[in-house]
Amino acid sequence: DRANPLTARVVVNRFWEHLFGIGIVETSEDFGSQGEPPSHQELLDHLAVELMKHDWDTKWLLREIVTSATYRQSSRTSPELAERDPRNRLLARGPRFRLPAEIIRDQALAVSGQLSDKMLGPSVQPYQPKLGLRAAFGGSTDWDTSPGEDAYRRGLYTKWRRTAPYPSMVTFDAPSREFCTIRRTRTNTPLQALVTLNDPVFIQAAQALARRVLHEIDADESARIEWLFRTILTRPPSNEEFNRLQRTLTAAKLHFEADPEAAGPMATDPIGPVPDCTDTVNLAAWTVLANVILNLDETLARP
Template sequence: MQEQPERDRRTTRIQRRGNFRDLGEEVPPGVPAAFHNLPDGAQPDRLGLARWLVCEENPLTSRVVANRCWEQIFGRGLVSTSEEFGSQGELPTHPELLDWLATELVRSGWDLKAFFRLLVTSSTYRQSSRVTPELLERDPDNRLLARGPRFRLSAEMIRDQALFVSGLLSPRMHGPPVNPPRPQTGLNAAFGSAIDKPTSTGQDRYRRALYTEWRRTNPYPSMTTFDAPNREVCTVRRDRTNTPLQALVTLNDPVFVEASQALARRMVREGGDSTEGRARRGVRLCLGREPSEKEVAALVSLFQDARSDFADASDAATRMATDPLGPLPEGMDAAELAAWTVVGNVLLNLDEMFLKR
């Protein structure tokens, strides 16, 4: 995409009462009169608009960008209404800090990587997110940043996180949208076969959620359960809800079931020969830390109970270990792998798995 040369640009005119056949006076390119003028020498084109957005006479852009970056890292912006910086929005909780961050962003040449590094290496970000009675009394909503950030990941990140720890996530970049597995809705009975597209195969089945095809009339169900917007309007700041439906998604959605099966095979493959070692490997993969002895004992007990149940139900064990991921790896027992799948499903449902803290 590129801008047409000036001699080929289309003339824009006012359409009286919205009627494209009733044209009024010509409207030249420019910026809203309520704001500052274009920089000296800047042409009224896209390059001129870009320079106008980041010029020194416009501090709003750097403040908005700095606040959005802060919101991504801390879960809430210094201005909590990140979609509204005007008179109807909230005042910043730390106005001097926001001003300084905005000037640092400009001083670094709008280097977002350097700016994020500044945020994550700050003492504020590196605080513990543990809640104590004293901190809860002083700052119940953590608006004053008395403790580190703790918030649930976005819908796309939750799906990608499950695929990543299980080893299924595809690193492939770019390309057309894909259709990952989704529950059968039965909508095609009412609206025809076009409502449900075939599930993608190969690497496309496991690509990042960013590449998922999204239709407003038939959104991806697991992501909407985790508060993904419907794309009908631009959503700057998402709501975060906590409902029982979310636990049902991570327990039963085809993507998470398949991730549990892959995680089970990874625990068996990388955890050594002992049950305790495999349980420890699963916790390290999912939670990024060493488990306590109590946690290991609970997972081992869960594995043994599930293994006992599947020992007398070979068909159920095979389905649990292979559907939809695929056939059993050579030399692996169906009942044992099904039991580890149950353990993997539990690990993928821990709140620590999908919380940033």
């Protein structure tokens, strides 16, 4: 009923929350008198009315928001803005927040060329540490990693056990599904950095990226660094960023040349043997560089 646009307001607020990190009504679970008032009442009402006029076309709503000047503005802030509007409720800058747990994993697989585009079907079981399974099931480790491309399907298809949820996603605040979660929290702890630096999924993504850059870019080191950076972040590196990455690569090569035994595991575990005609030390160094870029704040956040 157009005379009661509550449903339309809730839908609009959900889309806004997904795109901006916080809804026009912050308490998206409560639009009643106990909830927070809208930060922009007229905007919420306008979008709700237009959504109904467009026959509840959510694609129209999404396009309307993401093509707006508000959404497309830079997310860079200034000391003045940080003081006056630390939570960006006045929308003086573009949204910036960490990506959801599932997308962080999917993104790493996608840029490395490993992500499977297979759709539908039963849940899959990507790799997870055996220690967590033993703790959850009293010694049982009946989680068998799915074979082939099923191990690299989108996080949407990951099998979920409430007694033992997928560890890396829970670390990035994916809900355990023991109860309904209206809004996900976003914590910031060292555990998250430990996951993206050491979890086999992310290490394997870095190894696959290193193999891609050495195989696909038959050019000098500079071109390879720029390709790797652009592939992950979809922009070229600045001069300062390029110089830092070059120094990191050089340091990694020197480290593995001094300790060749360490190069083998870095280049092959868990992805597999080194391809023919590929130097293990060089491959390990590029794996380190790929892992560094995959761990940048800009990589893990919605810019």
